[in-house]
Amino acid sequence: MPGPDVFLSYNRGNADFAQRLFDALSGAGLEVWWDAMLGGGDAFAQTTEDALETAGAVVVLWSAEAIQSHWVRDEATRGRDRGRLVPVSIDGTRPPLGFRQIQYLNLSGWTGDAADPRLAAVIKAIRGAATRQRDQAGFHAPLQSDQIVTNRRGALLLGGGALAVVAGGIGVWQAGLFTGQPRKNSVAVMPFRNLSGDPQQAYFSDGLSEELRATLSRNANLAVAGETSSNSFRDAGSTVRQIAKVLGVAFMLQGSVRRAGETVRITAQLVDGATGFETWSKSFDRKLADIIAVQSDIATLVADALAVNIAGAGQTPVQRAGGADSSAALDAFLRSKALYLSAATEAETRRALGELDKAIAIDPKFAAAHAYRSRVLTYITSAFSSGQAMKGAYAASIDSARTAVRLAPDMAEGYSALGFVLSNGQLDLKAAQEPYQRSFELGFGNADMLTAFADFAANVGRFDEGRKASARARELDPLNASVFRSAGYLEFSARKFDAAIPLLRAALSHNPKSSIANATLGDIALLSGDAAAAKTLYEKETSALSRLRGLATATMRLGDAAGAERYRADLVTRFGTNSYYQQVQILAQWQRPGDALDALEKAYELGDSGLVLMRYDPVLDPIRHDRRFVSVLTRLGFS
Secondary structure (H helix, E strand, C coil): CCCCCEEEECCHHHHHHHHHHHHHHHHCCCCEECHHHCCCCCCHHHHHHHHHHHCCEEEEEECCCHHHCHHHHHHHHHHHHCCCEEEEECCCCCCCCCCCCCCCEECCCCCCCCCCHHHHHHHHHHHHHHCCCCCCCCCCCCCCHHHCECCCHHHHHCCCCCCCECCHHHHHHHCCCCCCCCEEEEEEECCCEECCCCHHHHHHHHHHHHHHHHHHHCCCCCEECCHHHHHCCCCCCCCHHHHHHHHCEEEEEEEEEEEECCEEEEEEEEEECCCCCEEEEEEEEEEHHHHHHHHHHHHHHHHHHHCCCCCCCCCCCCCCCCCCCCHHHHHHHHHHHHHHHHCCCHHHHHHHHHHHHHHHHHCCCCHHHHHHHHHHHHHHHHHHCCCHHHHHHHHHHHHHHHHHHHHCCCCHHHHHHHHHHHHHHCCCHHHHHHHHHHHHHHCCCCHHHHHHHHHHHHHHCCHHHHHHHHHHHHHHCCCCHHHHHHHHHHHHHCCCHHHHHHHHHHHHHHCCCCCCHHHHHHHHHHHCCCHHHHHHHHHHCCCHHHHHHHHHHHHHHCCCHHHHHHHHHHHHHHHHHHHHHHHHHHHHHCCCHHHHHHHHHHHHHHCCHHHHHCCCCHHHHHHCCCHHHHHHHHHHCCC
16 A cells, blocks of 8 residues: 655644645645544554655654654654655754755745745655655755855965855756766865854864865875865765765765864764765764874875775875874864954954964964965955055065975975965065975875966966866866866966866856956957957956956947946046056056056056966057066066
């Protein structure tokens, strides 16, 4: 005898909501079983079990009360094991640990309206569950906007590296762009879950994942998926096998962190991406002071497990290059990174710097903290300083980077930070060449380091090396919009417009708000003679600085001189002296070479970091051969 279409599991405290959902589902023609149907003489347990075992879908209403209910958990477990689970949050509560492999639907605030599109999504999921194969653990709802993390500091902090990814990346995979077989020595470190009961502790679990990723990526025999691609699946609801296929990895490292005072419990599992089965799992109950040893233990276990697939993979360093010797220093370092990436003001950014200073005071030999300090100082200086204060601040940033290199000569981050401040801070492209080269050599397993090098390579004309770094970065971090944007800009700088366009479009498919991508596509259209298409693309650009610059050039090309002047005036009003490089671009395209060169020399006098682009920027071609242009190039250290 066939079972009901729906088994409805809920906590007694949510009976009113369950009644509303029962009515709505019944009204949609579904047969729904719930325990309110039990008669006085029914054998409660047997009747419930029969319905649970035969239902086409098991709809679980998760709430703050329901996650505490053993009955609800038991029923959810059976629904999950049968491949029939449809989780629904009725108050915004996430399903508890063990039930997050499947994307839940949110009916928070639903009052019973049958026309609510969220109810239609639930009904669709129910009907899908009834036809789902046993090993298909979940359906794929897109990530919501509150799950997308982008940050203006990301590009500066990583020199163009990774921090912008959205669900579009998953859509690209579903369209079939990532179909290669994973390497047997490849692994993705997923974000460790914070089980501390305190959202403020999330920085620690996230940071531990990053540190493990940095440790493993040092081993040239391993291919470690990049941070952005791995983190894009946080709460995405996909199965292990699906995530592994998207990222192109053979294994996934998952884990959780429960921190209580000075005690921490870390659980880690290495999962086979092809089967979804654990290769090993281990729990560590330690004092917080032992956290660095635990981190090394986990990295060694992962590498040893992969050693069976490729010779030498188990010979991984057991400690992160330039890592902390003190758990207190590591804690301050991780706290600083979380603060910095979420800071919106100068004061908040300086608090992040203060945490870095605390980490270094505790552990003066903590090279990774010195390297990160250089990055943060470079940002603070470029964003909030001027005049003589800038020179002193950049000098301090260079000192931090050189300290990192001295303490950890085999750590890519120190060299990358040094190259970045020498080029973008001091505008000394010649001096930046050597540290960037070392970062490329040492960071071949780190997508962020590779992308930073590719950006530099585009600026100095080392296009073939940049392509090699960019290709490797895309392999390691295939859902990261920034690596595609960087690759596209490199081809734009090399005048390979046909190669640049698909890469820039790929960046936008991963993240429609990816900065500079639309502006660069607009530049290609403008330089190809289609000013109308260029203006449309510029209007989509999320960076106001690049958007206004582009609109000023395209509008003039379309014959609207007054409108073009308004865009330029708006640019100057909003960005002041920080817009001199963009003014050079505008004036060059307006065929006003004298004014453009005057602005170029003013930009050099002010230390405008945009000048690092000038050697190969196609937008500046109208003034490229003037002796004044060549003079600025020489002073910047371009060969």
